[in-house]
Amino acid sequence: MSKSQAVATPSLLEAKQESVRTTIGEHALRLFAERGYEASTVDDIARAAGIGRRTFFRYFDGKDAVVLWRFDQFARRAVALLRARPSREPGLTAMERALTEASEFYNQDPEQSLRILKLTEATRSLLAQQLLQQDRWKTWFAEVLRERGKHVEGSLQSDITAAVALEAMALAVRRWVDAPELGLSALIARCFAALRKGVR
Amino acid sequence: MSKSQAVATPSLLEAKQESVRTTIGEHALRLFAERGYEASTVDDIARAAGIGRRTFFRYFDGKDAVVLWRFDQFARRAVALLRARPSREPGLTAMERALTEASEFYNQDPEQSLRILKLTEATRSLLAQQLLQQDRWKTWFAEVLRERGKHVEGSLQSDITAAVALEAMALAVRRWVDAPELGLSALIARCFAALRKGVR
DNA sequence: GCCTAGGTGGCACCGAGTGCCATTGCTAGC
C-alpha cells in the first residue's frame, strides 16, 4: 500500500522516535532496578536498548532525564488542570484541586511510580535534578495563577502560592512513598490541611 | 603526659587548613567572576591557589561546594536562632524571626553575597546543588520545630512549616538579587506576609 | 638517627557529556 499522505511523514517519524524513547526508558529503569543507578552506565543502557551511546544523548538530555522526564508529564497535566479551574476559586484551593486531580497520574501503575520515586529519593544527583525540575514548575504554575487573578493577586503572591502548594505536594509524595497504603490523594489533603493550619 | 599536647595540635593544624580553604575559595570565586563557572576548571583553580588538583578535592567535596558551603553557615546560624526563640511562639513566626535575624549574614559584604547568589542562579548545576542543600535544611529546621512544640505539632506539621518558611526565604532572596535596594529583611517580611495572605 | 603518621600531589582511571564526521536508510523527485 503506497503512502498517499505525503505530509503525514512527521507524525510517523515522531511515532517511531517515541517508541525508541520508550524502549530506552524501559531498559534504563530495568538496569537501575537490577544494579542501581550509579552502577549502570550510559553505555550499558545504550547497549541494552540496542542503540549507540551517542544516540542515547539525542533522546535524553542526560542519564537523569531518563528517570525524570515522566514527572514533567505530571506537571504539564496539573498546569492544564489549574488553567481549567474557575477563576473565582482562591489560588491555593485551585492549586490543591489541580494537583489532586493530576495525582491520578501516579495512581495508574503505582508500583512503577513508587519505584521511580524511591530511586529518585535515594540518589543524590537524581534528587538534585528533580528539585531543579520542581523549581522550574513553580514558574509554570505562578504564571497561570498570575493570569487567573490578575486583579486580585500580585506577582509575589502568585509566586509564593505556587511555591508552597508545590511544597505541600512534594511532601505528600514523600509520605506516600513511605506509606502507599494511606493513599496519595488523602496525603495531599492532609498536607494542605497542615499548611493552612500552620500558617493560620 | 603527652595527652594534653595531642589535643592542642589539631587547633594549629585546623587553622592552617582553614586558611588553605579560604585561599582556594578566593581564587575560585575570582576565576568564576572572570571567566564564568563552567569555563573555570578545577585544574585552573588548583593552579591559581598553588595546590595540587588532588588536594582541591580534599578541601571541597566538589567544584560546586566552593560556592555553596558559605550558605550552610547561614543555615546553621538560622537553626541556632530558631532554637533560641521562645517556644510559645507559633512555628511560622519563629521561623520568620530566626530567618530575618540570620539574614544579617547576607548583609555583611552584600556585594560578595549578591555575586555568589547571581552566579548560583545563573548556573544550572550550581542551582541544582543549592536546591539540594535547601532540601537538607528543611529537615534541620523541621527537627527543631518538632522539639519546640511536641505537644502541639505533629511531624507533618513541622515538616510543612519548615518547608514553606524556607520557600518564602528563598523567594525573598531571589527578589533581593533582582532589587537589592529594597533590602533583604523588608523582602522577607513581604514574602511572609504574602504567604499568610495567600493561605489565609 | 630512625620511624610512624598525616598531608600532599602526581598518575591513571572511570564515566558523563559533546563536537565532528562518515555511514546508513528513508523520502522525494525524475
Add this chain to the structure above:
DNA sequence: GCTAGCAATGGCACTCGGTGCCACCTAGGC
C-alpha cells in the same frame, strides 16, 4: 525503478569532574 538529498545514527576522540592508589615529604616521638 533509480538516484539525489536529507536526517538519523553511531563511532571516535576529546574535555572535564571525580576517585583510588601510591610515592614523597615533613614533623614529632622513641
